[in-house]
Amino acid sequence: MIPPVYQPLPYALSGLSYTQLPISTQQYLQNAKLVPPHAPDVNFISAERLSISTALFSNLIMNDLNLVKSRLATIAMARNLAIGIPSEAKLQRHVAAQERRLQYVFGNVLPKRELILDAFMIQFDALVWLDQQGREHYTPEDWQSYRDALLKPILDNTSERLVALYKVVRTRPVLFGYHNHRLPYSPFGSSRATRGHTRSRGSATRGPADRGGRMLRRHS
Incomplete structure (x- = not known):
């Protein structure tokens, strides 16, 4: 199973004062009681x-x-x-089911995943x-490299966890409530389920106003 790839936006906070930060960033710092000058x-x-990585x-x-x-x-x-x-x-049913599956994944699951990762970013x-101690001389390029170096292991871990879960469910499906890879219910098996997921798509595709990333939607 190839995990979907999340591509965050470039780091854009270099050189900004607290009042110049995006509102969503300020709100997080306030809620976490990390507002300067008491950094x-x-x-x-x-x-x-x-x-936040554990969350x-x-x-x-x-x-x-x-x-x-x-x-x-x-x-x-x-x-x-x-x-x-x-x-x-039977072929027509198969094609229709595959279309519903793709609609569900690309219209619901992946947008929700992107929202979760955007909020994390x-x-x-x-x-x-905040982490400016000893880095006062950093250029925007330095900050980008520093951020990417910290971020890469976390994003890699999200992919590794997805692959590990796939291997567990594939080899021990009974633990997850179905046998021989057959789900007890399927979001791709009826138009009723598809309509339910379609209704939630509008909220799933709206991201944070200030920052976000882009999901490279590979799913196989």
Whole structure:
């Protein structure tokens, strides 16, 4: 399973004062009680970064599971189609189910994943902005490199967790409530389910006003 790739926007807080920060960034710093001039020390910033990273992994669990289920549903449909010579009606049902699956993944699951990661990036970049001790001479390029070096292991971890979950569900499906990769229910099996996901798409595709990233939507 190839995880979707999230591509954050470039770091844009270099050289800004607190009042020049995006409103969403200021709100996070206020809620976390990190507003200057009472900025925390380096150890506190590291602890807060760990806290928001842990929250990110928790927030992605259901999204990961939905991606895994959609992948396993595709495998199950393909295996079912490979049994014997499929009729024209069976082929049409297969195509329709695949279209509903793609609509669900690209119209619902991936936009929600992007929203979760966008919200995380607001907090993450705010902590990078705070972490100025010993970096007063940094150029915008230095800040970009510093931020990317801190961020890469976290984003890599989100992908690794998704792949690990896929392997667990694939090899031990009974633990997740279905057998032989067949889900007890499927968002791709009825128009009713599809309509339900379509209704939620509008809210899923709206991102934070100030910052965000772009999901490179590979799903296989």
